Amino acid sequence: MVSAFLIDALNDPTKVLQELYQEYTGNIDQFPAFVASHFSDVFLKSDDTLREVLPLDVNHPPDSYAPRSLVRFHAMVQDTSSSPEMYLANLNENKCGGWGISQNMPASEWPSTFDYCDLKEATALWAVTVPGQTTWKTEELAARSDSSSSPCQVPPQSHKFPVPNTPHIGVQVKIYDNEAAQSLKTTDVVTFIGILTSESLNSEVGSSPMVSALHVLCHKVQSTSDGSTTDELATARDDLIKWIADEALGGDEVAAQWLVLELSAKVYNRATPLLPPSITLSRFPVPTSSSSSALPTLHHVLSDLLPQHLSVPLSLDLLNKEKFSPESKDEDLHSGYLQVPHGTTLLLTENNVREGKLVEKGVMNIRAVQEVMDAQTLEYSFPFSKFSFPTDIVTIVLCEGRKSAFFQTGIVVPLETQPSLETNLYKTKEQVKSPDAARLAAFRSFIATAKRCFGTIDIAEETSEHIREDFVRQRQEDKSEGGKVTSSVHASAGSHH
Structure with a gap:
């Protein structure tokens, strides 16, 4: 079941999203969280399934993918100050309108009437290639030998990348699970999985430049403690x-x-x-x-x-x-x-x-x-x-x-x-x-x-006992100074830090 879903999601994520929407019977406000949970179970539970998703990086830039491809972007959150974006969640014939579907529809296909309750907000932010990410780490994350890769040049909005005149990817990220998006902060490193499109940076401004947009299905924040170990x-x-x-x-x-x-x-x-x-x-x-x-x-x-x-x-x-x-x-x-x-x-x-x-x-x-x-x-x-x-x-x-x-x-x-x-x-x-x-x-x-x-030290019981005895001895030798020593120091001597 998961394997078939995985293949379908890789080939046509929009179709899978529509099928999920038509099968969903819960509150429409909770559908984005349902989508995030569903795709997380498929892609974020193991590195093997995660790496089945095509990478978006300097060797695989946005213009190397067909519109609405499923991609993963290992990125740094650069700017969270953008205003939320409105979208029509429900279209004609009970079709899903989120994840860039309604934004890309021609005006002639928009419903003539709609319920204003179906207007929802998506969180918008700007994310860039992780600054300073070294070559071996980029290759490890890509985990693909793709001979058709084409290195990107300096993209639009280059002022949003910390290192001037450096090739990188910059993407407008749109997250529909707003509750999960609230925890994201600038400089967080996140793996986003979503549907890639090209859209106007600001739909309210006619001369706004076109940029790459990633409509997020699920995401995972990288922990600073992530890393492997070895017996050597x-x-x-x-x-x-x-x-x-x-x-x-x-x-x-x-x-x-x-x-x-x-x-x-x-x-x-x-x-x-x-x-x-x-x-x-x-x-x-x-x-x-x-x-x-x-x-x-x-x-x-x-x-x-x-x-x-x-x-x-x-x-x-x-x-x-x-x-x-x-x-x-x-x-x-x-x-x-x-x-x-x-x-x-x-x-x-x-x-x-x-x-x-x-x-x-x-x-x-x-x-x-x-x-x-x-x-x-x-x-x-x-x-x-x-x-x-x-x-x-x-x-x-x-x-x-x-x-x-x-x-x-x-x-x-x-x-x-x-x-x-x-x-x-x-x-x-x-x-x-x-x-x-x-x-x-x-x-x-x-x-x-x-x-x-770092900061994790196991103190042997005999060492802990020596610290306690030495602490008591020093207080006895200089009672005037002993009153200034807090009991928390004594307590910490018997604990593991």
Whole structure:
């Protein structure tokens, strides 16, 4: 039964939707939730069925699909400020009008009269390719060998993608299960499954541009703890540190250890701030004139290890001209470099910085980065107000001097390279000596597992007892200070954190 439904849904999702509508006997207001539940059971219960749905990504752009194809879009929610969209839920002969069916009908086919109770709202938002999503992660999600793929160019509404002049997919997403849509926030990473169409960005404006629209049948929010494990994690750490040191840090294993710790960090608690520290690798040589790449080898290494990694080559020109924080203009949210999903690693390189003037916009950009480093928050600017939203970004700075020219990081590690390996600091992707596929998978799993386990420590009973006894002893030695120690500390000594 499920198999037959799966095949039908893949071939003609609109037909399946109409059949579900005609068989449905419940309240019409609950039909969108019924559809979401039905398609979730088919597509979102296992990775195998999910990957049967064609991917929408930079290698499989919207124009490579026929209208009303069923696709899945692994995307970041960029803008949730769009007004809800009205649609006619019930058409003539008890036909479904949602999911783009009524919008695409010619005027001659619209019912001459209709019940205003059949006018419903769909949540509209803008979603983009996950910024910084690395090539291996994109290929893993696609899980298809499609020789007919055609890489996309910079699409319309490119100002809504954080990284300027970068190929990506931008789609207007329409969700009919409004209750489920209410929980979606900017920078959430979501897998949407829906029917792909092309529509006017704003149906109320005659000159509005045409954009791709995805009418969502079901969706799933990605957890920041998603990831696999492997039995080889016990030996992966030392090999990982050795590989990073030799391949990208001139043989400095101490710096590599700090880097691995940084990659494993995340926001653990905001109430009592336990945030990932920012790190500067200082004394990092600038590329010589003979260097084959302006990007450090570390960029390629991190791209091999992490699902989401973004390098920003800082310069005065970039700081003074580009946007780092999102800003709403004419009720349209423009993105910025820092509008990225939780779990992203940001590599800021200062080797292109030269003497010059930093204008007000550049100062504001630096302040935004520092705010992410210090408080893990990012300010969004609106016409009459500003709001700060939580982030969870690991930040790594590379600088030539003893400290960063712009940022105050929590950790500064001077790089100490071996002369024989110093030339490895700047290599092209093709020159990087990657481990075999199995070992690379173990490295990725080690980092993902370490990030998931952050803040989870099992304390043995004898250690817990020692902590309690030491706490009591200190209170007895200094009663005046003991009154300032809260009972919660004593209680926590006997618990597992």
